[in-house]
Amino acid sequence: MNFFAIFKLTIPVLMGYIPLGMAFGLLLSKLLIPWYYALFMSIFIFAGSGQFLALTLFASQATILEIGIATFLLNLRHTFYGLSMISTFKDFSWKKHYLIFGLTDETFALLKTSEVPEENREKVYLIITVLNQCYWIIGSVVGAMLGNILPFNYEGIEFSLTALFVVLSIELYKKSRLHKPFFVAIIIGLFGMFLFPPQKMLILSLCVAAFVLIVFKRSMESGK
């Protein structure tokens, strides 16, 4: 896989991370925090919703302990991503720590669906993760520095991340041996979207999904 092919895989994330990162940077500048904190946060935290949450907590002067706990709980869903990557990352070198660090929703989605020959896997995964983080950093720094003065109306461009998840769901569905988990996940997702509190929707839905997957293992595997 050459660099251009890898870059192409990450374009949807580029289209989503730049405007989302800018929205984050903009919010940060509205709190009168200097722009280089946007840079530090996007380098060292690298979690979209986690960083927005951190800003909200900064604004309400939450204690550092509260920030730690809230961030941990918000990002707990990433534990499921790691769980799906154990055997893939198993034989990678020390660089896998960066891959683990960079396992955002979108990076996970790309890594899980990209088809890479085993011998190139570590390198390709690293490039994908680095590119994604670069988009995020660029977006957040530009947002923090330039703020509102951008000339074009890019409202709605973050829908590319929704479309990315839609497309990757179809890809995984086609590859999956079992099809029941797909339909069960649609029901759980719908249920979660309407009935769970938005802040906790993702982690609650993922827990329900894991629970159903495990408890109903036999019926998931029966039929098709």
Add this chain to the structure above:
Amino acid sequence: MESSYLVGAIIVASLATYATRLIPFLLFRTREPSPLVKYIELNMPLMIMVILVFYALKDVKWEAYPYGIAEIVGVVVAIALHVKFKNALLSIFLATLVYMFLIQKVLC
């Protein structure tokens, strides 16, 4: 805001985020994952991805104008294009364009 507060908070948020991503790797560093863990590893990603779609739509106001029409159309366009042409980039790009057009020009 004091810089010591911000730096401390960023370090803590960074470690907390990394911890959530690292936990499963620590749990299964030495022991071989059981068949159950392998089953989860194999089937959970599809469920995660589907749930992420709904997560991305969680802030849509379904009960008030424009009733999430743009989001529904965008998702349907993405599905239709992807089933027909199997080109991820094309599906994502056109679905986003349609969505942006709808919320900027039609449903405003």
